[in-house]
């Protein structure tokens with residue numbers, strides 16, 4: 001049988017090591033990733049709690065039971081607060097107050113009932129498993145899942161179930177049983193605590209790394225000013241969509257959009273206002289476009305929209321909606337947009353398809369701007385625009 005006091009000591013060491021890992025990782029992460037401070041503090045609190053638990057029988061019960069449990073609760077609540085901050089949903093004031101209240105109740109309860117093992121375990125177990133389940137729900141409720149969130153959510157759910165099982169069985173345990181009695185339930189609980197602390201911390205490290213990876217990917221694939229796809233990401237997506245359209249025999253439409261006389265806006269109002277016009281234009285275009293359609297910045301004030309599963313009639317309607325929804329902000333200088341529309345032909349390359357949409361744009365500009373024009377049927381070199 002494993003020595004349970006040793007397991008408790010090992011829990012503390014693991015907590016300490018994971019706090020160190022998170023501390024150093026945090027320093028190399030951008031401040032836009034929130035919650036890492038809480039995730040560093042939580043295993044440290046677990047460490048302090050484990051040290052006091054390990055000293056049971058050596059230091060007064062008020063410390064080895066009362067303070068140890070209060071610190072364990074603080075660790076669980078701090079982990080939870082860190083995850084909430086990380087996912088951008090800080091704990092509401094009422095939930096924070098509830099946690100503080102529960103923490104204070106733990107201290108009072110443990111000082112009054114430090115000699116009543118069964119009641120102590122029942123009280124603490126219910127509290128800890130409640131916070132654990134709450135934490136697991138926060139992680140599982142995220143709309144975007146990765147291995148890291150599934151891993152962390154599962155670890156939290158399992159360890160809070162073990163804590164709950166121990167809590168409800170505690171009042172039926174023999175009166176002489178204690179934390180370090182070599183009983184199966186105590187062993188399962190302490191192992192659960194040790195691995196729970198270690199694996200939850202690993203989960204937070206994985207979630208932070210995953211978040212950073214997504215952030216970097218977003219920086220590479222999205223234009224920093226407007227949030228549209230970069231030209232490179234646009235071409236990568238375009239090649240994939242064209243191949244899919246061909247494989248599945250589905251239509252694919254391309255729109256080439258260009259803000260009219262944009263140079264004049266810059267000249268008259270300054271580059272910053274010009275930037276705001278571009279940002280507003282893309283935000284409104286995104287509101288019109290529905291997945292799986294994407295919008296990319298082709299260059300300057302020129303954008304390309306890819307519309308999978310869209311034929312010419314539907315593409316012209318979308319283009320018209322984009323045109324009428326653009327440039328309607330009364331706080332920005334008046335502007336308009338011209339749009340060329342083309343759909344994929346059986347042997348099209350992406351370049352040829354975009355060139356035809358560009359030819360449509362040329363038509364729209366030549367006809368007086370602020371309009372939608374279909375690409376001319378004939379394939380030829382793209383006309384030069386004025």
Ligand SMILES: Nc1nc2c(ncn2[C@@H]2O[C@H](COP(=O)(O)OP(=O)(O)OP(=O)(O)O)[C@@H](O)[C@H]2O)c(=O)[nH]1
Nearest residue numbers: 258259260261262263264266271274275300301386
């Ligand atoms: N503010 C701002 N301006 C940009 C940006 N990128 C390109 N531009 C400007 O966009 C303008 C494009 O001008 P032109 O190519 O002459 O086109 P236009 O004035 O829109 O005329 P038409 O397309 O013929 O209607 C240039 O003045 C560029 O400096 C940007 O990121 N921000």
